[in-house]
Amino acid sequence: MSEMNFTVDPGKCTGCETCVRDCPSASLAMLDGTPVVARFGEKSCIKCQHCLAVCPEGAVSIFGKNPEDCGTVKTLPQPEEVASLYQFRRSCRQYKHKTIAKSKLDALLGMLRWTPTGHNDRGLHFSVVDDVGAMDGIRSFIGSALLQMVHTDTLPPAFRWVKMRRSILEQGADIVFASAPHIIVASVRDDSLCKEIDPIIALAQFETMAQSLGLGTTWCGFAYWVFQLFEKDARKLLRIPEGHSIAYVMLFGEPDVEYPRSTSQEPPGITLISEMPSAN
Secondary structure, X not given: OOOOOOEEOOOOOOOOOHHHHHOOOOOEEEEOOEEEEOOOXXXXXXXXXXXXXXXXXXXXXXXXXXXXXXXXXXOOOOHHHHHHHHHOOOEOOOEOOOOOOHHHHHHHHHHHHHOOOHHHOOOEEEEEEOOHHHHHHHXXXXXXXXXXXXXXXXXXXXXXXXXXXXXXHHOOOOOOOOOOOEEEEEEEEOOOOOOOOHHHHHHHHHHHHHHHOOOXXXXXXXXXXXHHHOHHHHHHHHOOOOOEEEEEEEEEEOEOOOOOOOOOOOOOOOOOOOOOOOXX
């Protein structure tokens, strides 16, 4: 059996060629009115499952995935609802010190399976601290390690922001994670084709889902830099797989602050290209 395991139900297939036309890697072709794997199709296939998703009759199966395994009810939010999610998004720096409800965590983690990656290489891994007690342990470890470097004057110059907060750090304040109850750390396989952008797309989608659940989020550069500083320890704490590197960090949890209004931002620069510009 081939790796693709591409099969077509002859009782359902109408020979419409929709799967062939929609295949982004030209891995399929028509033969006697039926879609088949094209020459070199096994090598060119990027495992996107477009053929499975696009077939109007549900006749296509691939990689052991069948139409009955897939979602078919598509409910889309209204445009104004999507716009509201982005308009009212804030970087949350005040969190309730409690673990979020399991139903919300399940919804967040379930969404991660649909994040896109370049060439569909699926080279991402997510380390999620899902319990506030575990997060407190990481918080304490990082705080102590930073304080030790402050006292021994061994912090790199880029960490001047830690020295500036020395007094509150010595009082036990969390200057890295904003007392968030949870973090999600996206790591990416070192040989991924789009390793710079894939993790950011994933975390952006994660954030949108979190906002829809009433959760707060923060893109946390402080945490990313600190995990780079203590890379060996961070890899153990976060259980980063071999061959992966930490790409970025997001805080999340129940917010302990409410914003009754959005901010008022100036629009960005936008250029509309409505016709081919002259070369002269």
